[in-house]
Amino acid sequence: MQFPDESSAAKAATELEDTDFRVAAEQNAPVLLPKYQNAHAHWRPGIPSLGSTLAIGRYVLYLNVGLPDPDLAQLVSVTEQVYDRQLPMLDKLPSLTRRQILELELDPHQVLDRTLVESRRAEPESESFAAWGLQGYLNRQFNATALQRAFETAGADGFGQSAISLVIRTRDRDAAHDLAPILLRPPLDEIASADPVPKIPNGNCAEHTNLSRIDRRERRFTCAITYNRYVSLVGSEQLIDAHQLAAAQYALLANTW
Template identity: 45%
Template sequence: MLSRKYRLAAVAIAAMLTAGCGSELDGAAQPAEIDVRTLDVGKYSTDPLEVRYTYAPDLSNRTQLSMMRLAGNIAVGPEIDPRFTYSATPIPVPYAHTASRVLTPDAAAALDRNGLLFGYAARVSDKSFEKSGNPSTGSTFIDLTVMQFPDEETAARSAAETDAIDFAVAADANQPVILSKYPGAHSHWRPGIATIGSTLAHGKYVVHLFIGVAEPQLDQLTALAEQVYAVQLPLLDTLPPLSREDMLRLPYDPDGMLRRTLNPNGLGAPNVTSQAVFGLRGFLHQSTDQGYWNRTMNDAGVDRYSISDYTRLFRARDDGSARKLADVALELSFPGAAAVPGGVPGSSCGEKTNSAGYSVKRFRCVLVYRQYVATVESDQLADAHQQAAAQYALLANSTW
């Protein structure tokens, strides 16, 4: 046992060390880290999201979380074939009527009648998409939609009805097509037109394909449809379907990504397009150049990605991988030079040129904190600097 004198000395030394190095609470600096309380964060909060927002499961929230989960098991272009390097904006399907964006409009009634729970549509091509989102002339493209239904019976009925409705749009010209490797798929094409539609029930899931090639060659269309099914169906086998009760029990932010993502308004309701967490596939569906970002993210070991409006957060393999990812985060869309925010270690900023990327914001800043890489965007560079400072401070304040 230590004497009282030595116990008091130990307490005094511990107190001095704490005062010198700070604690992880309230943004105090750790050894070799800055004191984030000195950063110019402007109006932005540096508190983790749960301090300002409490998640409450409801019908809308459960559907948004279900679509995020599904997006992680929908094939991306390079998985199907390395030539499919480009992507268009994915289309979430929270309700039957929203499916009209990817299916024949009249199919919505059939989906609703069969109790569609949710869906998600991804689009890839061997050429970059037009600004309108349409495939480029002469491209080979794939529209891949996956939907989940309450049971296998409603899924099978929906697949058959969806194809029949689409076939009837041009019943005098369309012809049925049999896929030799997937005879249960409902498929058709119009001779002379370089596209094919195919719908297949797979357990409680329905997979719908709309595929186009450069020339109206049926053998190319059927081979590509079978190739997509060969990649997509095993991914669904690893994703247990959800009941309505399961959907309500989905975790909101199990990896703590959203709590670390700058959220100026403190509004945390899940939204698959603006307040969401994904794995790598979910990020790639939202990337216009999947080939480039697939290589880049795999090199960095990125396994989680979150988005809150214009803020993005990536979790890399380790600190070194995060720094390498940050080095290339501006190259494609923000190649113009821009001043860096003062006091934010290892940060960089870029300006969007007229021809670069699809972002509507002018400036982007990138920062690294341990294994996390974040990007913030604004039309005003000073505002982007304050966001970057706030995001860095938030990451430091979210280590507990």
């Protein structure tokens, strides 16, 4: 979280910790992070989670780390590892002015312009109509480690998500073509081949055969199409619907500058 100045960030970090701690003040216990002694942290002994806040400049980091076992030393170690990775990223991200916050672009990579929507009245919304760079999109994925290498190899830098379609901008046509089959068969999913999209080049489809394990936003059938440097995924409970969505998405990509 970003705050107007360093003092308000420090105050917010303290108040967030105090509020969280008081939820179960009799059971919670303060925790010291040796590498980040200016961080606030606490846990409930016997419960395998640790909460922490840390003010860095105008930013406040708010973490909740959970592990299978209530091992305090391990919880502290993982929390410090998160800070180890997060703080250098913030060093590369200058805080925004009040004006810059208002001027942030909704679609800097112009992927939402190419994303199929159910209604032209679609408005920005984190689940059904939003755009991200690579880091933002990976933060939404359960299999981020497996996907990251594929995205980096393809030079994927822009991701647009609507309620019915995902559009990814890659380095070039060849990169899009190579990425599509990887996305169609994501790690950990049990996939069977399905009939391709009629009359659409490289419009391949797959059926998820382990619906109980996949994310609830997924559909039984998924189709992947490519056009120039773009890859798109669409899905539906019925294959004919997935084919129709894929054809519509292909037409949109082909007719968008």
